Amino acid sequence: MIELKNIVVKFDDFEALHNINVDVKEGEFFTFLGPSGCGKTTTLRTITGFIEPVSGTVNVNDEDITHVPIEKRNIGIVFQSYALFPTMTVYDNIAFGLKVKKLKKNEIDAKVREIARKVDLSDEQLKKAVSQLSGGQQQRVAIARALVTGPAIICMDEPLSNLDAKLRVQLRNELKKMQKDFGITTIYVTHDQEEALTLSDRIAVFNKGYIEQVGTPNEIYNHSATEFVCNFIGDINRIEDTVAEKMGLLSDKNHFVRLERLRVNRPAEADETQVEGTIENREYYGLYIKYYIRTGDQTLKVIEKNDGINIYEPGEKVTVGIHKADVMSYPKQ
Amino acid sequence: MKNRTPAWLKPDMIWKVFGTAFFVYLFFGFMLLPCLNTLSQIFTTRNAAGQIDPFAVLRFFFAGNMPRFLWNSLKLALALVVTVNVVGVSIVLLTEYFEIKGAKILRMGYMTTLIYSGVALVTGYLFLYDSDGILTTWLMELFPGMNKYWFTGFNAVLFTMTFACTSNHMLFLRNAIRGIDYNTVEAARNMGAKPFKVLLKVVFPTLIPTMFSLTVMTFITGLCAMSAPTLLGYDSINPEIVRLAGSSVADEAFPQARAALLSIILAMFTIILLTVLSSYERKGHYLSVSKTKAKLVKQKITNPVANVLAHIYAYVLFIIYMTPVVMIVLFAFQNYPAIRSKTLSMNEFTLINFFGAKDYEFLTNRGKLRIREGSISGLFANADTVGGIRLSFVLSALAAGLACVIVVVAVNYIFKNKDKKRSTVLEYSLLFPWLLPTILICYSYRTYFNSESVWYVFNQNLYLRDNVRFLIVMAYTVVKLPFALRMIKAAFYAIDEELEDAARNLGASGFWTFCKVKLPIILPSVLAVFALNFNALFTEYDMSATFHSSYGKSYAMVIQNMCAEEGRDGYNVNASGRRCASTVFIMIVSGVILYLVYGVGARDLGERLEAKERRRRRMQKLTAPFRKVKTEVTSVQRSAP
Numbered sequence: 022m023i024e025l026k027n028i029v030v031k032f033d034d035f036e037a038l039h040n041i042n043v044d045v046k047e048g049e050f051f052t053f054l055g056p057s058g059c060g061k062t063t064t065l066r067t068i069t070g071f072i073e074p075v076s077g078t079v080n081v082n083d084e085d086i087t088h089v090p091i092e093k094r095n096i097g098i099v100f101q102s103y104a105l106f107p108t109m110t111v112y113d114n115i116a117f118g119l120k121v122k123k124l125k126k127n128e129i130d131a132k133v134r135e136i137a138r139k140v141d142l143s144d145e146q147l148k149k150a151v152s153q154l155s156g157g158q159q160q161r162v163a164i165a166r167a168l169v170t171g172p173a174i175i176c177m178d179e180p181l182s183n184l185d186a187k188l189r190v191q192l193r194n195e196l197k198k199m200q201k202d203f204g205i206t207t208i209y210v211t212h213d214q215e216e217a218l219t220l221s222d223r224i225a226v227f228n229k230g231y232i233e234q235v236g237t238p239n240e241i242y243n244h245s246a247t248e249f250v251c252n253f254i255g256d257i258n259r260i261e262d263t264v265a266e267k268m269g270l271l272s273d274k275n276h277f278v279r280l281e282r283l284r285v286n287r288p289a290e291a292d293e294t295q296v297e298g299t300i301e302n303r304e305y306y307g308l309y310i311k312y313y314i315r316t317g318d319q320t321l322k323v324i325e326k327n328d329g330i331n332i333y334e335p336g337e338k339v340t341v342g343i344h345k346a347d348v349m350s351y352p353k354q
Numbered sequence: 355m356k357n358r359t360p361a362w363l364k365p366d367m368i369w370k371v372f373g374t375a376f377f378v379y380l381f382f383g384f385m386l387l388p389c390l391n392t393l394s395q396i397f398t399t400r401n402a403a404g405q406i407d408p409f410a411v412l413r414f415f416f417a418g419n420m421p422r423f424l425w426n427s428l429k430l431a432l433a434l435v436v437t438v439n440v441v442g443v444s445i446v447l448l449t450e451y452f453e454i455k456g457a458k459i460l461r462m463g464y465m466t467t468l469i470y471s472g473v474a475l476v477t478g479y480l481f482l483y484d485s486d487g488i489l490t491t492w493l494m495e496l497f498p499g500m501n502k503y504w505f506t507g508f509n510a511v512l513f514t515m516t517f518a519c520t521s522n523h524m525l526f527l528r529n530a531i532r533g534i535d536y537n538t539v540e541a542a543r544n545m546g547a548k549p550f551k552v553l554l555k556v557v558f559p560t561l562i563p564t565m566f567s568l569t570v571m572t573f574i575t576g577l578c579a580m581s582a583p584t585l586l587g588y589d590s591i592n593p594e595i596v597r598l599a600g601s602s603v604a605d606e607a608f609p610q611a612r613a614a615l616l617s618i619i620l621a622m623f624t625i626i627l628l629t630v631l632s633s634y635e636r637k638g639h640y641l642s643v644s645k646t647k648a649k650l651v652k653q654k655i656t657n658p659v660a661n662v663l664a665h666i667y668a669y670v671l672f673i674i675y676m677t678p679v680v681m682i683v684l685f686a687f688q689n690y691p692a693i694r695s696k697t698l699s700m701n702e703f704t705l706i707n708f709f710g711a712k713d714y715e716f717l718t719n720r721g722k723l724r725i726r727e728g729s730i731s732g733l734f735a736n737a738d739t740v741g742g743i744r745l746s747f748v749l750s751a752l753a754a755g756l757a758c759v760i761v762v763v764a765v766n767y768i769f770k771n772k773d774k775k776r777s778t779v780l781e782y783s784l785l786f787p788w789l790l791p792t793i794l795i796c797y798s799y800r801t802y803f804n805s806e807s808v809w810y811v812f813n814q815n816l817y818l819r820d821n822v823r824f825l826i827v828m829a830y831t832v833v834k835l836p837f838a839l840r841m842i843k844a845a846f847y848a849i850d851e852e853l854e855d856a857a858r859n860l861g862a863s864g865f866w867t868f869c870k871v872k873l874p875i876i877l878p879s880v881l882a883v884f885a886l887n888f889n890a891l892f893t894e895y896d897m898s899a900t901f902h903s904s905y906g907k908s909y910a911m912v913i914q915n916m917c918a919e920e921g922r923d924g925y926n927v928n929a930s931g932r933r934c935a936s937t938v939f940i941m942i943v944s945g946v947i948l949y950l951v952y953g954v955g956a957r958d959l960g961e962r963l964e965a966k967e968r969r970r971r972r973m974q975k976l977t978a979p980f981r982k983v984k985t986e987v988t989s990v991q992r993s994a995p
Contacts, residue, residue, distance in 0.1 A: 071855060092861035104852035108874035108959055117870075118860035150960035170860065 022047040028077035037063045039230045052209045054217040055227030061210045097167030099177040105151040112147040118170040136169045156184045176208045226250045248351040261319040268294040274350040280324040282347040293342045300337045381783040388798035395614040411611040427590040431576030437516040438572045442523030448668045450531045453652040463672040466679050467521045469944035473581045473895040473910045474937045478678040479514045488696045510586040530564040536648035570631045578791045580896040617794035686934035693930045707931035711735045730928045733935040742912030750891035753830030754884045761838040788836035796900035822906040834887045845879030882951040889947045
């Protein structure tokens with residue numbers, strides 16, 4: 022569907038993207054994930070045509086669109102700020118692209134109302150100014166506006182970043198449902214790992230203008246290809262040399278283990294190394310409890326399900342079990 | 355098929371060439387060359403022997419009385435800085451910071467200068483304090499020995515301008531004080547600071563940047579004062595420039611070169627002050643670091659004596675601000691005998707100063723009864739006044755519109771080419787008139803275009819006959835460009851760049867995006883700039899006085915003339931009444947414009963739709979009884995056999 026081949030983007034002397042290669046399948050929800058300034062938005066803007074690469078090609082359905090003007094690419098965009106035209110009503114915002122295409126008035130009306138119905142916007146809301154809508158409703162208008170012209174692809178640039186945490190979770194689910202309903206290929210940009218993991222079919226993790234890994238959420242989380250991905254996705258413990266030695270891990274590598282893989286005060290299992298420690302601190306989250314356990318040279322972070330029975334107090338002596346299979350190791354740099 | 359149109363014939367390129375040519379023409383033709391000509395006049399003066407003597411004017415400057423005008427202007431500017439700041443800061447603190455009873459009414463009084471300024475304000479003060487003014491007449495009755503010409507010269511100008519120039523304090527300093535985070539005041543109080551110390555150490559420092567800008571602007575206003583010195587008789591630079599501009603070599607030594615020298619001196623002062631201001635602004639301001647700002651709570655003056663004194667001070671200022679306004683409004687509805695005797699009477703109530711005309715009957719020295727037809731005429735019936743209003747209306751509207759169009763096109767270009775040198779050049783060229791005093795631009799126009807040798811205006815003498823109107827429009831436009839640029843540029847900053855991207859993504863061309871997306875966003879600001887410029891130009895005096903000719907008699911000049919023309923042989927016997935009516939008319943026009951700009955224009959689409967909905971509901975509520983009756987009638991008719 023969308024294929025980026027050896028894309029290089031430069032801003033004056035600064036190379037923002039180094040040889041980017043991505044292949045997005047039809048109907049896929051594909052996410053560009055990474056910290057600020059890593060090149061994810063630049064890649065998206067290269068696909069949409071706002072940025073022209075120095076070298077490389079952008080192909081859609083095997084057709085090279087690298088030099089095709091923005092408006093002729095048939096790609097819808099949902100912007101970070103939604104970019105809804107403040108001087109127009111919701112109806113006029115959605116109809117904008119159709120008016121530019123000089124469609125007949127009744128045709129525009131039919132299309133606007135149809136898409137509005139699909140994204141759950143009422144006739145009453147269509148008459149309102151965009152400033153009169155809530156954040157969630159504004160997002161639906163932005164999606165409707167991007168979809169009404171019938172694009173083959175939709176690109177979303179951190180569309181949830183301006184919302185509060187609760188609304189973000191709610192809209193995340195709506196977004197996923199809408200994408201499945203429309204069946205449209207979606208490229209999504211975010212720096213929020215949780216958003217990426219919950220929404221995406223596949224994720225490309227960016228760092229300093231390179232793609233570190235492309236994979237499913239499970240591959241990215243549980244089988245991180247690089248130390249950067251492993252550290253960037255979720256919380257993690259770096260295993261210090263003394264514990265690594267005890268576990269028989271190679272000393273020329275850095276070793277990491279996820280918080281939820283550690284087991285506190287459980288009977289030892291096969292292939293499991295147990296270390297003794299003292300509860301240093303405890304954070305209560307309701308559903309789970311996070312412990313900071315001092316074990317020799319380091320403090321391990323552990324997440325334990327809150328069963329209401331096994332709750333440890335600071336200062337209490339405990340054992341922490343680590344399975345060798347749960348450890349992710351990367352060469353020392 | 356391939357597009358074979360050559361690149362230089364494409365619409366984009368044609369627009370670029372046309373636009374560049376226009377701005378080059380505007381900058382060189384109507385900004386740089388006329389002013390350079392003025393500068394050159396100083397050094398190309400011919401002495402008595404007819405030889406060019408570059409230093410003749412300078413020698414004359416030091417030998418003659420020219421330094422007096424300069425010193426008078428400087429003295430006025432310096433004094434104004436003190437008095438305007440004292441009054442300006444006082445009125446802002448009294449209405450916004452301290453708890454003073456009746457603050458809302460006081461604020462309205464202090465804000466009257468927003469709708470009542472310039473020549474209208476000066477004539478208003480004259481109406482009160484002049485030799486036959488209301489207050490002077492009353493004072494003369496109380497103290498028959500007093501000098502009836504007391505309201506003249508430096509003190510009168512200083513007094514008038516002090517109260518005329520506090521508008522900026524009421525706009526900007528008020529905003530600054532309202533922006534103070536109240537938590538900082540509470541924190542200081544919590545740490546034991548007394549209220550006065552809080553004011554001095556916490557509140558004032560945050561106001562310093564605004565006060566500095568206001569001080570510089572006040573100094574420049576004082577230096578370039580025109581209407582007050584002219585009408586109240588004070589020898590300062592601007593009136594002298596206008597006088598010299600109208601003088602000839604036959605009357606005095608090189609008047610044009612002297613006028614040019616004075617203009618250039620003013621320009622130098624302005625440039626130095628604005629440089630100081632902008633370098634100060636570049637240093638940055640005190641920025642609030644508060645994440646959650648608390649709204650300022652008014653401070654009670656706990657000391658009872660200080661509280662009483664503050665109230666007295668507030669209301670004395672209120673009386674000074676309001677008396678001319680109230681008197682002008684009241685006397686605008688009195689007939690000419692009442693105005694002459696300065697006595698208010700309900701029996702003398704009339705609308706004749708506004709509408710209609712009457713004949714004037716009078717006895718001659720020989721005891722004959724004469725009638726002067728139509729000698730008593732209203733504002734909208736007097737040919738001279740209506741002519742002035744019409745001319746000012748058209749010229750101001752044209753200039754305000756032209757300034758907006760030029761600036762919108764320019765700023766759109768500047769934003770599209772943000773990091774390019776040519777956009778910086780364009781921006782600075784539009785800001786160029788800001789560096790020059792208005793009088794220099796007007797004087798330069800008057801002398802430079804008063805010939806048939808300027809090729810780029812088709813060798814037309816633009817100061818001759820009707821042409822002067824074009825010259826006035828150009829001067830108005832050029833003078834208003836910097837203000838329009840600053841305001842409209844700020845509006846462009848408010849456009850989210852993603853909106854443009856979104857429009858492009860949806861297939862809109864640059865022109866379509868500008869018309870349908872950007873223009874509607876900046877339109878309220880553009881209209882506000884248009885309205886404010888129009889408002890300022892409509893009663894503008896300085897430029898009108900410089901271009902004064904029978905073909906360019908603006909409204910301000912008509913108002914000024916009304917001060918002198920009253921009662922001569924029975925002509926225009928109600929000129930004073932018409933002057934009052936003119937001021938009322940100006941206040942109404944300014945008030946409506948300010949309401950449209952800050953009231954209606956500031957609403958966004960959502961607020962407008964909400965207001966529309968509220969209106970619809972109110973209408974429904976109002977017509978509900980009628981609709982009920984109608985429904986009942988219909989049902990009765992239906993049920994009838």
